[in-house]
Amino acid sequence: MPTADLSLNLATVRKQWSMREAVEAAARHGFAGVAPWRDMVADAGTAQAVRLFRDSGLRVTGYCRAGLFPAADAAGRQAAIDDNKRAIDEAAAIGAECVVMIGGGLPQGSRDIVGARQMFIDGLVAVLPHARAAKVPLALEPMHPMYAADRGVVVTLAEMIDLCDQFGEGLGIAVDTYHVWWDPNLAREIARAGSRIISHHICDWLVPTRHMLTDRGMMGDGAIDFPAIRRMIEAAGYRGIQEVEIFSDHWWSRPGDEVLATAMERFRTVCQV
Amino acid sequence: MPTADLSLNLATVRKQWSMREAVEAAARHGFAGVAPWRDMVADAGTAQAVRLFRDSGLRVTGYCRAGLFPAADAAGRQAAIDDNKRAIDEAAAIGAECVVMIGGGLPQGSRDIVGARQMFIDGLVAVLPHARAAKVPLALEPMHPMYAADRGVVVTLAEMIDLCDQFGEGLGIAVDTYHVWWDPNLAREIARAGSRIISHHICDWLVPTRHMLTDRGMMGDGAIDFPAIRRMIEAAGYRGIQEVEIFSDHWWSRPGDEVLATAMERFRTVCQV
Numbered sequence: 001m002p003t004a005d006l007s008l009n010l011a012t013v014r015k016q017w018s019m020r021e022a023v024e025a026a027a028r029h030g031f032a033g034v035a036p037w038r039d040m041v042a043d044a045g046t047a048q049a050v051r052l053f054r055d056s057g058l059r060v061t062g063y064c065r066a067g068l069f070p071a072a073d074a075a076g077r078q079a080a081i082d083d084n085k086r087a088i089d090e091a092a093a094i095g096a097e098c099v100v101m102i103g104g105g106l107p108q109g110s111r112d113i114v115g116a117r118q119m120f121i122d123g124l125v126a127v128l129p130h131a132r133a134a135k136v137p138l139a140l141e142p143m144h145p146m147y148a149a150d151r152g153v154v155v156t157l158a159e160m161i162d163l164c165d166q167f168g169e170g171l172g173i174a175v176d177t178y179h180v181w182w183d184p185n186l187a188r189e190i191a192r193a194g195s196r197i198i199s200h201h202i203c204d205w206l207v208p209t210r211h212m213l214t215d216r217g218m219m220g221d222g223a224i225d226f227p228a229i230r231r232m233i234e235a236a237g238y239r240g241i242q243e244v245e246i247f248s249d250h251w252w253s254r255p256g257d258e259v260l261a262t263a264m265e266r267f268r269t270v271c272q273v
Numbered sequence: 274m275p276t277a278d279l280s281l282n283l284a285t286v287r288k289q290w291s292m293r294e295a296v297e298a299a300a301r302h303g304f305a306g307v308a309p310w311r312d313m314v315a316d317a318g319t320a321q322a323v324r325l326f327r328d329s330g331l332r333v334t335g336y337c338r339a340g341l342f343p344a345a346d347a348a349g350r351q352a353a354i355d356d357n358k359r360a361i362d363e364a365a366a367i368g369a370e371c372v373v374m375i376g377g378g379l380p381q382g383s384r385d386i387v388g389a390r391q392m393f394i395d396g397l398v399a400v401l402p403h404a405r406a407a408k409v410p411l412a413l414e415p416m417h418p419m420y421a422a423d424r425g426v427v428v429t430l431a432e433m434i435d436l437c438d439q440f441g442e443g444l445g446i447a448v449d450t451y452h453v454w455w456d457p458n459l460a461r462e463i464a465r466a467g468s469r470i471i472s473h474h475i476c477d478w479l480v481p482t483r484h485m486l487t488d489r490g491m492m493g494d495g496a497i498d499f500p501a502i503r504r505m506i507e508a509a510g511y512r513g514i515q516e517v518e519i520f521s522d523h524w525w526s527r528p529g530d531e532v533l534a535t536a537m538e539r540f541r542t543v544c545q546v
Contacts, residue, residue, distance in 0.1 A: 105480075111498040117457070146419040148455035149480045149496035159457050182421035184390070184432050207378075207422045209485060223422035225384040 003030030006267045007061040009201065009245030010036050013259055015252035019044050022256065023056050029260040033059035035100075035243055041090055049094050061243050062139060062174070062199055063091040067101030069123025070116040070153060072108050077119060080104075084127045091136045098139040098198050099131070100174055103154035105147075116153040125167065132170040139199040140164070141174035144182070146212055156180075157189040164196045172198030175233060176245070178205060178216055181224045190232040197238040201245045202226060202271055214249045218262055220270035230273050242271060276303030279540045280334040282474065282518030283309050286532055288525035292317050295529065296329050302533040306332030308373075308516055314363055322367050334516050335412060335447070335472055336364040340374030342396025343389040343426060345381050350392060353377075357400045364409045371412040371471050372404070373447055376427035378420075389426040397436065397444075405443040412472040413437070414447035417455070419485055429453075430462035437469045445471030448506060449518070451478060451489055454497045463505040470511040474518045475499060475544055487522045491535055493543040503546050515544060 008026040010019060017025065019040040026034050034053070041049045041063075053060050066087040071077045084101075091099045103120045106113060124138070131138050140160035143152025154160060157173065157180055164171045173193045178201070180186055190197070204222030209215050219226055230242075244263045251259050281299040283292060290298065292313040299307050307326070314322045314336075326333050339360040344350045357374075364372045376393045379386060397411070404411050413433040416425025427433060430446065430453055437444045446466045451474070453459055463470070477495030482488050492499055503515075517536045524532050 106496055111496055111501075113455070113496075113498070144418065145455035146417070146482070146485075149478055154457075155455055156457055182386070182418035182428055184427075184429055205422055209419070212419075212482060212485065223379055223384055223386075225386070228384075 002032035004032065004264060004267055005241045006031055006264065007033030007035055007059065007241050007243040008260065008263070009062070009064070009243050010034055010040060011064065012244060012246045012251065012263070013256045014040070016256040016259070019049070020052055023052055023058065025256055025260055027056050027058055029264055031058065031260070031264070033061040033241055033243070035060065035062040035064060035245070036094070037064045038087060038090065041094065046090060046093055053094055059241070060094055060096040061241055063087065063094065063096035063099045065100045065102060067120065067123070068104030070104045070107050070119040072110065076107070077123065081123055081126045084123065085130045088127065088131050088134050088136050092134040096136065098137045098172060100139045100141050100199065102141050102143055103152040105150040106153065113148065113153055117159070120154055121163065124163065128167060128170050137170060137172045137198055139172050139174035141176055141199070142179055144179045156183060157193060158185060161189060161193050161196065172196050174199035174201060176201035176203065177224050177226065177229050178203040181205060181229065186229070187232050190236050194236045197233060197236055200233055200238060200240065200242045202242050203244065203246050211249065214247050216247050218246060218251065219244070219266040226271040227273050230271060234273060242267065275305035277305065277537060277540055278514045279304055279537065280306030280308055280332065280514050280516040281533065281536070282335070282337070282516050283307055283313060284337065285517060285519045285524065285536070286529045287313070289529040289532070292322070293325055296325055296331065298529055298533055300329050300331055302537055304331065304533070304537070306334040306514055306516070308333065308335040308337060308518070309367070310337045311360060311363065314367060319363055319366050326367055332514070333367055333369040334514055336360065336367065336369035336372045338373045338375055340393065340396070341377030343377045343380050343392040345383065349380070350396060354396055354399045357396065358403045361400065361404050361407050361409050365407040369409065371410045371445060373412050373414050373472065375414050375416055376425040378423040379426065386421065386426050390432070393427055394436065398440065401440060401443050410443060410445045410471055412445050412447035414449055415452055417452045429456060430466060431458060434462060434466050434469065445469050447472035447474060449474035449476065450497050450499065450502050451476040454478060454502065459502070460505050463509050467509050470506060470509055473506055473511060473513065473515045475515050476517065476519050484522065487520050489520050491519060491524065492517070492539040499544040500546050503544060507546060515540065
């Protein structure tokens with residue numbers, strides 16, 4: 001039985017374990033859920049993944065990841081739309097509670113960030129009916145501005161919440177501490193997000209950060225005030241599960257059981273209000 | 274005589290040249306100004322620096338850098354205030370057109386970014402009368418959010434412009450493309466800054482960025498649309514000098530004359546409206 005309202009994003013142990021090993025370890029360590037990535041489900045086969053998650057008794061708190069709509073030409077943008085629809089279908093098949101969507105980077109050679117943001121919106125609008133029909137919410141996740149060029153042109157909660165305001169049903173917000181902790185409007189925007197918050201990821205910001213993608217921190221090892229952000233999120237009405245998601249060369253080099261035990265201990269000691 | 278309305282931030286060639294060599298090279302390459310750092314002026318001696326800049330005939334477009342007020346205790350905060358007053362005096366002595374102020378990082382061991390931002394404001398208010406008396410404007414420079422923990426807790430133009438609104442005379446805005454290009458409110462905030470813009474730094478964002486501090490890019494080598502940002506700045510009323518400031522292990526490893534020639538060429542070909 002789960003011992004904490006904590007989910008494990010499987011990227012956290014992707015270098016140590018197969019998806020099956022990671023899911024079994026998550027259950028063993030008392031996690032209440034897991035969040036797989038598309039490549040993991042593809043490697044296992046969707047039918048096998050469905051059985052694995054069902055037999056685990058764990059929630060599937062999110063499916064990573066989709067969005068990434070900007071592309072250099074119309075064919076590329078259509079391919080991204082088609083791929084997002086497949087991601088939604090896969091998420092529905094495995095019982096994922098949402099699909100995590102990020103902005104995507106600038107198209108190859110482009111310096112038009114405003115245009116790329118519009119491509120994200122256009123793609124989102126194109127796939128939203130599919131998501132609604134599948135009853136899979138799309139969790140819009142702003143990315144840290146240091147990823148604006150190559151991964152996520154949408155960088156603030158405010159922009160993502162504006163999209164929820166505009167397009168409504170079927171959209172929600174993913175608040176990842178790593179991506180939003182720096183935002184001077186954090187409290188205001190989390191309050192505005194309110195009932196649209198459907199996903200809460202936790203990960204710390206290390207000082208120094210030695211690599212932009214693969215030097216994220218275990219909760220408590222960095223600069224982020226987790227209780228402060230959790231208080232904002234609870235005040236907005238979300239009291240649900242948190243999901244630990246850490247991309248880290250350090251933690252990928254440690255035994256998986258050590259990573260999970262540490263994450264669970266830090267969740268209890270660092271992340272509580 | 275200067276051949277372009279471009280200033281050289283001397284950090285760009287700090288590994289290759291002494292301050293004297295860099296200033297002479299800037300004049301030789303047709304730059305209209307330079308911007309020194311405090312350690313350079315300290316090493317040369319203020320009196321010698323005064324003569325160097327005067328004899329060069331170049332503008333001193335800024336003095337780097339001050340601010341950095343957050344500290345773990347009152348003594349540390351007072352020390353920062355005292356140090357900022359000295360920076361202002363040095364700037365006045367060398368004829369610098371402004372002192373560049375950044376937020377500073379979180380105090381050692383602190384996770385209170387809201388509190389640190391207030392420390393920045395408190396320090397700014399404490400030194401502002403000194404700056405006004407010295408007739409040295411303070412150019413408030415928001416830093417990229419990836420520096421929020423260790424260098425600059427103030428990360429948006431909006432926050433800095435709010436301070437100009439609140440405290441008025443003696444404050445201005447420094448717009449550094451590297452620090453602000455990702456901001457979804459960039460056009461709106463540059464327009465709001467209007468006549469408060471007193472400094473315009475240029476530097477590109479590389480993909481990938483291999484080091485958070487020392488892998489900044491030469492204009493044209495990265496993701497930033499310089500003409501688009503310059504158009505916003507000119508529409509806001511600032512048509513003045515641009516200042517190239519690049520922290521880069523790559524460019525620090527090249528001959529200084531190559532760096533200056535490249536910067537001048539890119540300024541002409543990449544940064545014009």
